[in-house]
Amino acid sequence: xxxxxxxxxxxxxxxxxxxxxxxxxxxxxxxxxxxxxxxxxxxxxxxxxxxxxxxxxxxxxxxxxxxxxxxxxxxxxxxxxxxxxxxxxxxxxxxxxxxxx
Numbered sequence: 001x002x003x004x005x006x007x008x009x010x011x012x013x014x015x016x017x018x019x020x021x022x023x024x025x026x027x028x029x030x031x032x033x034x035x036x037x038x039x040x041x042x043x044x045x046x047x048x049x050x051x052x053x054x055x056x057x058x059x060x061x062x063x064x065x066x067x068x069x070x071x072x073x074x075x076x077x078x079x080x081x082x083x084x085x086x087x088x089x090x091x092x093x094x095x096x097x098x099x100x101x
Contacts, residue, residue, distance in 0.1 A: 005095040008040065008087035012051060015085045015095060018077035024100035025075040025083070031094045032063040039063060039088035040095075042071075047080025063093060 005015050016023060030040050039060040045051040053059060063069055077083060087093040 001099050001101050003097045003099060005085070005097065007091045008085050008093045008095055009090045010086060010088065012041075012043070012084050012086045014082045016077060016083040016097060016099075018079050018081050020079055022079070023077040025077065026072070026098045026100055028071040028075075028098075029094075029096040030063055030069040030071065031096070032065060032067055032092055033094055034089065034092035035065050036089070036092070037062060037064050038092050040069075040093050041086050043082075043084040044075060044077070045082040045084055047078070051082070051084050060088065063087075 040063050041060055042058045043051050043055045044057055045055050085095055
């Protein structure tokens with residue numbers, strides 16, 4: 001199943017939240033649609049925790065102009081856990097998540 005979050009903002013935002021069941025993320029596509037380099041960050045926040053840099057999977061990672069970064073390492077979000085993301089520049093990075101049905 002494909003989940004297109006759309007453009008990331010510069011503030012941290014919850015992309016996915018596992019409510020009652022485990023969400024099996026198969027891959028994440030980070031696409032910089034702008035003509036300039038930018039950065040993105042992804043966090044895997046545990047249940048009942050406030051997000052912080054200690055939960056970063058990618059922190060201010062580079063996304064070159066007009067390129068796509070593919071993260072194809074499976075991630076399991078257990079109930080209560082969240083996938084959170086942010087970009088260095090708003091309206092430049094599109095995030096698409098593919099999850100197992």
